Amino acid sequence: MYKLYSMQRSGNSYKVRLALALLNAPYCAVEIDILRGESRTPDFLAKNPSGQVPLLEVADGRYLAESNAILWYVAGGTSLAPESRIERAEALQWMFFEQHALEPNIGAAYFWLALVKGGRDLQTHALEDWMERGYAALQVMENHLKNEKYFAAGQLTVADIALYGYTHVADRCDYDLATFPAIRAWLRRIEQTPGFVAMDWRPDTEVEDAAGIAAEA
Numbered sequence: 001m002y003k004l005y006s007m008q009r010s011g012n013s014y015k016v017r018l019a020l021a022l023l024n025a026p027y028c029a030v031e032i033d034i035l036r037g038e039s040r041t042p043d044f045l046a047k048n049p050s051g052q053v054p055l056l057e058v059a060d061g062r063y064l065a066e067s068n069a070i071l072w073y074v075a076g077g078t079s080l081a082p083e084s085r086i087e088r089a090e091a092l093q094w095m096f097f098e099q100h101a102l103e104p105n106i107g108a109a110y111f112w113l114a115l116v117k118g119g120r121d122l123q124t125h126a127l128e129d130w131m132e133r134g135y136a137a138l139q140v141m142e143n144h145l146k147n148e149k150y151f152a153a154g155q156l157t158v159a160d161i162a163l164y165g166y167t168h169v170a171d172r173c174d175y176d177l178a179t180f181p182a183i184r185a186w187l188r189r190i191e192q193t194p195g196f197v198a199m200d201w202r203p204d205t206e207v208e209d210a211a212g213i214a215a216e217a
Contacts, residue, residue, distance in 0.1 A: 003027065004016060005032050005044070005048075006032065010034070011110060012054060012067040017201075018196070021201070022156075022194075023195075029202065029203050047063050050065060052065060054067055056074070067162070068162050071162060072158060079157075082157055091152035091157050091158060101136070102137045102141075106175060113127075114169065134175060138183060141183055142180045142182050145182035149189060160186075169199070
């Protein structure tokens, strides 16, 4: 069984939990609160030197970091991972887009405006750029979804899960999705998928050992 180190309110962590839920894959969840420094302890850094979540233990002592890499790992051999060469490349294209255009802007805005107390005041200088670039990314997605129901292979794939992670919380950090009807329809399609779970959903196999990890610092 996988052990997943993640933060409940992290969009990157949620991507992995959503994929595992859609695949009905059992795992043990370990809550790591990065706002409390739980990803910067010596114990955690020994598992992932970058000090980030999500982190998936795929075998005893073997760990996989980076949310989109984890998505490909857990989805391999399932309908969430396209089989043909071109469809795999198209899925990867959108996942790279998510990491360079969506996550650094909408993801950053969500972190500072929705999660960090006083974050808006701390990041006033960055907010305008996040808004401009985030809306530009949303427009690219909207244009694609005007003619397609999903982002690759004509069906739900890891590309959609990657993009859903932060798009679905855009309205919590100043973005207005009113002018993006295709995106709103796509969000609803994903949320109606059998096995879908919301960000605040917790698995039954949760392991509460983050406090122990922090205590080892």
